[in-house]
Amino acid sequence: MTPRDTLTGVLLRATALGLASGGRSSSGLSALALRGPLPVPLPLTPRAVPWAVGGELLTDKLPVAPSRLSPPVLASRVAAGALCGLVVARRAGAPPGVPVVAAGLAAAVASALGVRWRAAHPGVRPALVEDAVSLALAAAAAR
Numbered sequence: 192m193t194p195r196d197t198l199t200g201v202l203l204r205a206t207a208l209g210l211a212s213g214g215r216s217s218s219g220l221s222a223l224a225l226r227g228p229l230p231v232p233l234p235l236t237p238r239a240v241p242w243a244v245g246g247e248l249l250t251d252k253l254p255v256a257p258s259r260l261s262p263p264v265l266a267s268r269v270a271a272g273a274l275c276g277l278v279v280a281r282r283a284g285a286p287p288g289v290p291v292v293a294a295g296l297a298a299a300v301a302s303a304l305g306v307r308w309r310a311a312h313p314g315v316r317p318a319l320v321e322d323a324v325s326l327a328l329a330a331a332a333a334r
Contacts, residue, residue: 196283201290205279207332209272209294213259213301214325215251216268217243219275219294222326222333230281231274248322252315259302272298279332301325 208219221240223229235243250256257264276294280287305321 196285198285198289201279201283201285202293204332205276205290205294206297207328208275208279209297210301211325211329211332212272212275212294213268213298213303214305214321214328215244215247216271216298217247218325218329219333220271220278222329223275223278226333227282229278231277233274244326251322252318258306260306265299265302268298268302269295272296 208223211222212219220229220233220235221244224233224235224240225237229235259265259268273291273295276290276292277287279285279294280290308321309317
C-alpha cells in the first residue's frame with residue numbers, strides 16, 4: 192500500500208478532486224478518466240475529456256451561464272465531486288463513505304467560493320485563473 196492509498200491519502204485526493212469539481216464540474220472526473228477506466232458506469236472516456244472540459248471552459252465565460260449556486264447546477268457539481276470520491280476510494284480499495292461525503296462537501300464549498308471570487312474579480316482573466324486552479328488541482332489529485 193502506497194501513501195496515496197492510505198485512508199488519509201484517499202481522503203486528501205478525494206477532497207482535492209471535490210474542490211476542483213466545485214470550480215469546474217468536469218475537471219475532477221475528466222482527470223480521473225485520463226488516468227484509466229472509471230470504476231463507475233459513466234460515459235466519460237479519454238476521447239470525450241477534451242469535449243467535456245473544453246465545452247465547460249467556454250460556456251462558463253458566457254453571460255448566460257447560470258449561477259453555480261442554482262439548485263440544479265450546484266447539485267451537479269456536488270454529484271461530480273462525490274463521484275470523484277467514489278472513484279478514488281474504489282481504485283484504492285478503500286471504504287467509500289467518508290471520501291464521497293468529503294468530496295461532495297468540498298465541491299459545494301468550492302462552488303460558493305468561486306461565486307465570491309468571480310463577484311470580487313469580474314472579467315475573463317480571473318475566470319481563467321479559476322480554470323487554471325481547478326485543472327491543476329484535478330491533475331495533481333488524479334495522479
